[in-house]
Amino acid sequence: xxxxxxxxxxxxxxxxxxxxxxxxxxLATLAELHRAYVGQIERGEKNIGLKNLEKIxxxxxxxxxxxxxxxxxxx
Numbered sequence: 264x265x266x267x268x269x270x271x272x273x274x275x276x277x278x279x280x281x282x283x284x285x286x287x288x289x290l291a292t293l294a295e296l297h298r299a300y301v302g303q304i305e306r307g308e309k310n311i312g313l314k315n316l317e318k319i320x321x322x323x324x325x326x327x328x329x330x331x332x333x334x335x336x337x338x
Contacts, residue, residue: 272304272311275333287301290319
């Protein structure tokens with residue numbers, strides 16, 4: 264089965280956001296991004312750029328490495 268990095272990174276963002284009890288809108292505000300864009304990233308529909316990945320990582324108070332770690336996802 265082919266891996267989709269956009270979906271996996273999106274899954275990590277959603278998982279961490281939910282662990283922190285944040286809504287998509289709250290995360291978007293903290294990261295200075297549009298709420299719809301955050302939703303598209305979480306669903307793997309958008310190819311996120313590094314600057315926006317950094318904004319989300321800072322908003323979630325994690326390193327970019329944590330967001331890119333696909334080893335925590337059950338396959």
